[in-house]
Amino acid sequence: MRSIISIITTLALTSLLALNAYAAKAGYTDFIMVFNRDISDSDFKKAQDDVLAAKGTINHKYTAGLKGLSVSLPDNQDGLVNTFEAKDYVKFIETDQTGKQMTMKKYT
Numbered sequence: 001m002r003s004i005i006s007i008i009t010t011l012a013l014t015s016l017l018a019l020n021a022y023a024a025k026a027g028y029t030d031f032i033m034v035f036n037r038d039i040s041d042s043d044f045k046k047a048q049d050d051v052l053a054a055k056g057t058i059n060h061k062y063t064a065g066l067k068g069l070s071v072s073l074p075d076n077q078d079g080l081v082n083t084f085e086a087k088d089y090v091k092f093i094e095t096d097q098t099g100k101q102m103t104m105k106k107y108t
Contacts, residue, residue, distance in 0.1 A: 025072070027074060027075050027076065028056075028057075028072040028073060028074055028075060029072065029073060029075055029095060030059070030070065030071070030072050030095070030096035031070075031071050031072075031073055031081070031093050031094065031095055031096055032068060032069075032070055032071075032093070032094055032095075032096050033047070033051075033068050033069045033070075033071055033084060033090060033093045034062075034066055034067075034068040034090070034091045034092050034093070035047065035066075035067045035068050035069075035089050035090060035091055036088075036089055036090075036091050037066075037067070037091075039067050039089050043088075043089040044067060044089075046089070047069060047087070047089055047090075048061075048069065050084070050087070051069065051071050051073070054073060054074070054077065054080055054083075055074050055077075056071050056072055056073040056074065057071065057072045058070070058071055059071060059072060070096060081093060
């Protein structure tokens, strides 16, 4: 049982580290873009095309649990984030940042 928990913990930590590997390069800021629950496949594709048209990059696509993108957008385009927020398919967009670590108390 302990070995299974150890394997699961290792996989979870590895996944988190892999997600943090997408640090924005100079002149770019990382964002998480979350879409409306009922977004169509064509709008999901359009969102990706919109990011690329804005000279951004797509770091990760979220399709399980929620639909969204992890993206890097150029810093030199005033109002770019507001433009994405105004899209019908976007629920919200926020700066990607490291979350706070939670500690779990062990009860015996």
